[in-house]
Amino acid sequence: MNKIIHLLKLVWTILSKPAVHLSLGFLTISGFIAGVIFWGGFNTAMELTNTEEFCTSCHEMRDNPFMELQTTIHYSNRSGVRAICSDCHVPHNWTDKIARKMQASKEVWGKIFGTIDTREKFEGHRLQLAQNEWTRLKANDSLECRNCHQFDSMDFTRQSKRAAKQHSSALANGEKTCIDCHKGIAHKLPNMEGVREGTSPH
Amino acid sequence: MKNTLMNNVATLFATAALAVSSVMLPSIASATDAVIDNAPQVSTLRGVAPLNAEVTPPIIEKVENNDLKRQRDYPQQPPTIPHDISKYQLDKNFNKCMDCHSRKLADEAQAPAVSVTHYMNRDGEFLGEVSPRRYFCTQCHVHQLEGEPLVENTFTDVDELIKQSIARDKK
Numbered sequence: 001m002n003k004i005i006h007l008l009k010l011v012w013t014i015l016s017k018p019a020v021h022l023s024l025g026f027l028t029i030s031g032f033i034a035g036v037i038f039w040g041g042f043n044t045a046m047e048l049t050n051t052e053e054f055c056t057s058c059h060e061m062r063d064n065p066f067m068e069l070q071t072t073i074h075y076s077n078r079s080g081v082r083a084i085c086s087d088c089h090v091p092h093n094w095t096d097k098i099a100r101k102m103q104a105s106k107e108v109w110g111k112i113f114g115t116i117d118t119r120e121k122f123e124g125h126r127l128q129l130a131q132n133e134w135t136r137l138k139a140n141d142s143l144e145c146r147n148c149h150q151f152d153s154m155d156f157t158r159q160s161k162r163a164a165k166q167h168s169s170a171l172a173n174g175e176k177t178c179i180d181c182h183k184g185i186a187h188k189l190p191n192m193e194g195v196r197e198g199t200s201p202h
Numbered sequence: 203m204k205n206t207l208m209n210n211v212a213t214l215f216a217t218a219a220l221a222v223s224s225v226m227l228p229s230i231a232s233a234t235d236a237v238i239d240n241a242p243q244v245s246t247l248r249g250v251a252p253l254n255a256e257v258t259p260p261i262i263e264k265v266e267n268n269d270l271k272r273q274r275d276y277p278q279q280p281p282t283i284p285h286d287i288s289k290y291q292l293d294k295n296f297n298k299c300m301d302c303h304s305r306k307l308a309d310e311a312q313a314p315a316v317s318v319t320h321y322m323n324r325d326g327e328f329l330g331e332v333s334p335r336r337y338f339c340t341q342c343h344v345h346q347l348e349g350e351p352l353v354e355n356t357f358t359d360v361d362e363l364i365k366q367s368i369a370r371d372k373k
Contacts, residue, residue: 072289161269162285162311185289189296198304200296201337 046101050086058111061085064122068187088144088186089133096140127190134179142178149178263349272346276360280342287345292338299339300332 019027048054056062066085069075074083091097109115116122116129137144151171156164170176183189192200251257265286272282290298302311320336321329 160267160285184291184296184298188293189291191295196301197306198331199298199300199307201294201334202331 046097049101050090052084052086055085060111060116060122064116064119065187072186074186083148083186087147091140091143092147123190126188127195130183130187130190131195134183137179138177145178145182263347266346266348275357283343283345285345287340292340297332297337297339304332 052066056066069085074088076082090100114121116125151167154167156168159167166176166181170180171178193202248257265288266284267286269284271284274281287299292298300316301307302313303316305315308315316332316336318328320332323329323333324335
């Protein structure tokens, strides 16, 4: 204990003394440059974990959700605009993004201990995994959907009758949010017994 | 050694046969074309193109999506689906159709709830949920394309048949 206190005191004396040999200008400028490099490096590394290559570098993601995504309109469509994993699963706003990245440490744990490392285990966790995402999107009013799908730019006259009716009523008055109806649009749905009555066999 | 020799001879014969057939082939092909030309024009989606020709597939017609009920051609006909069902999940986990057409959810979507016959098993007993034999909707119910029919339809409605038979009786 004494040793630790001694060490802390030593560090404090070094830090609290003014520099003897280095100029203030040098310290300021080099501090600034080091800061820029650190900040840039930090964000670049974080952006790297947002790429599709990174997500699909693990077989759990490549063989399950990524395979399912490829048959949906969010991967293949007439105009060629598509979403990658992070577009929907990572908030774009910086603070929210950091919060999500910290939560993702749980996913590192899952990867190390093989929580979903077989198809059977993945199927077993499918409902729970889906519910995590539904809860998140419900709580943030489908923010990740709305990053691309702007309500104000929706032309109801170009939508089908049923879509226009729902969007102009329930969505417009805030009673419902995107995820309430659009579940399972990018990945297959789990057995919904107990979640949505009458849609899944017992 | 003998085996190898036999093999060589066999190969030689096979090559000769191939050479002869390739010379003969054009005439065979044209004969087949003639047969196909006589056949009804909608033999397959490929049309009348010869087997070795690549055909440009027809443009996929738009799916009827007007939400308007079609008349049934005969009383037992499963109603057609008047909307797009592409990318609907219909597997052992989830039935997207029932997301609107189930008894519990039909009011929310204002969709017709599936009739009670779908809850019947083969012994005529009513189950609490859709019978497994009626679970896969698209076995009977199909969506429609906004295309022209490929062949003329000579189907006669049962009402028309009844009328005809009454007219015959009167004579």
